Amino acid sequence: MATGPGAWxxxxxxxxxxxxxxxxxxxxxxxxxTRTMVPAQVAFFRFAGSFLLLFALSRGRGMRPRAESHRRxxxxxxxxxxxxxxxxxxIGWAGAGLATLLHCTHPVFTALFAVxxxxxxxxxxxxxxxxxxxxxxxxxxxAGIGTGARVGMGSLAALGAGMLAGASVATASALRRTESAxxxxxxxxxxxxxxxxxxxLLGLPAPSADLALVLGAVVVTSAVGQWFLHHGLGFTSxxxxxxxxxxxxxxxxxxxxxxxxxxxxxxxxxxxxxxxAGVGLASSRARAADxx
Numbered sequence: 319m320a321t322g323p324g325a326w327x328x329x330x331x332x333x334x335x336x337x338x339x340x341x342x343x344x345x346x347x348x349x350x351x352t353r354t355m356v357p358a359q360v361a362f363f364r365f366a367g368s369f370l371l372l373f374a375l376s377r378g379r380g381m382r383p384r385a386e387s388h389r390r391x392x393x394x395x396x397x398x399x400x401x402x403x404x405x406x407x408x409i410g411w412a413g414a415g416l417a418t419l420l421h422c423t424h425p426v427f428t429a430l431f432a433v434x435x436x437x438x439x440x441x442x443x444x445x446x447x448x449x450x451x452x453x454x455x456x457x458x459x460x461a462g463i464g465t466g467a468r469v470g471m472g473s474l475a476a477l478g479a480g481m482l483a484g485a486s487v488a489t490a491s492a493l494r495r496t497e498s499a500x501x502x503x504x505x506x507x508x509x510x511x512x513x514x515x516x517x518x519l520l521g522l523p524a525p526s527a528d529l530a531l532v533l534g535a536v537v538v539t540s541a542v543g544q545w546f547l548h549h550g551l552g553f554t555s556x557x558x559x560x561x562x563x564x565x566x567x568x569x570x571x572x573x574x575x576x577x578x579x580x581x582x583x584x585x586x587x588x589x590x591x592x593x594x595a596g597v598g599l600a601s602s603r604a605r606a607a608d609x610x
Contacts, residue, residue, distance in 0.1 A: 334562035340543030344577050345414040347535040352410030354529055356577035358517035360536065361406045365399070365514060367537030367543065369507035376500050377386035383505070387497055394489040394502065401482035403514065404475045411472025413572045419589055420476035422564035427484020427519020427558060431592035432556045436492055444557050451564065484560065490548055491556035506544065517518035 344364075351360045373381075383391060394409035394587065401421075426448050432438035493502050551559045 320520040321333055326433065329577070331550070331554070331558075331562060333546045334554070334559055335565070337543045337546035337550060338566040339569050340539045340546065341563065342418065343573060344536055344539035344543060345418045345566065345570040346573045347527045347532050347539065348406050348409045349414040351529065351532045351536060352406065354523045354526075355411045355533075356517060356520050357406040358403055358514060359520065360524065361399075361403050362511065362514035362517050362531045364379050364402070364406075364536050364540045365507045365510035367533070368541035369504060370499065371537060371541050372507065372545065373505050374589055379499055380441035381499055381501055381504060384496055387493060390493050391497075391502070391505045392509065394486055394493060395506050396513070397482050398506055399487060399510040399513045401479045401486055404479035404482065408472045408474075408479060408583055410475030412476060412521035413470045413472075414573075416469070417472060418566055418570035419454065420473055421483065422454075422478045422566065423451060423477065423480040423482035424487060425560040425564050427481050428487045428560035429483050429484075429557045432491070436556070438486060438555055438557065448563055450558075450592050450595055451561065454592040462463035487547075487551070487563075488556050489557065491551045494548060494552035499545055499552060503541070503545050504546045507541070510558070 347361055348357075348364075401424075404419065405421045408421065411417075429438075429440065429444060429448055433440050490502060490506075547559070547563055550562070587606075
């Protein structure tokens with residue numbers, strides 16, 4: 319059993335659920351920020367702010383990756399940056415709850431990459447959990463696309479983000495075999511900042527205290543959530559890690575309803591319940607191993 323100041327987050331499933339909570343909160347803050355700022359610019363500040371925060375907290379220590387990790391770090395960052403950019407676009411156009419639900423199909427694509435390229439076992443539990451994940455998306459996607467072109471395009475952007483995120487999570491899981499969660503997260507944020515810097519040429523909105531606070535909330539929830547995700551991936555399979563992180567759809571829809579006054583459609587609630595049930599099935603063995 320873990321002891322010391324880090325014991326409260328030591329168990330991988332707990333760490334991954336904390337990541338899910340942070341990502342759900344982040345989605346709502348992103349929804350608010352995209353009302354006045356281009357989604358790509360929100361993504362830039364997310365990456366740049368998270369990099370500065372994590373680099374300062376780590377004091378730049380342990381930031382020298384192994385030689386064989388350089389290519390994977392670049393691949394993880396490129397895939398993740400593209401996924402986040404599409405995801406934020408989806409949030410701005412379709413709303414945090416719907417976009418997060420569709421983005422949270424990423425466990426299916428994580429499983430595909432992990433089984434094909436990482437030698438991960440594909441058990442019946444994982445198969446049923448992935449089916450539940452797809453079923454949850456299917457429950458709501460038709461309704462989202464049918465409510466207008468903007469929502470439909472946002473839904474497709476979020477679904478594309480889920481595909482890229484699946485490959486990104488699988489790559490991050492492979493990196494965690496040799497690198498620390500802090501190193502992976504810092505490099506991810508640094509490279510993402512560089513890739514998204516051109517978005518600033520689109521012109522920034524007038525500065526305001528409200529926008530600064532919202533962007534600060536995006537940065538903090540993103541940095542903390544990303545670190546917890548990478549931490550948890552070091553102690554469980556990429557598929558279970560991805561499935562657990564995907565429960566952020568519940569947090570996003572719930573906080574969007576409370577903070578923004580968005581109505582949570584019955585379809586979204588049902589879909590979230592189906593996806594959470596799938597996570598419970600897939601992660602039951604991992605929890606048993608944690609407590610053994």
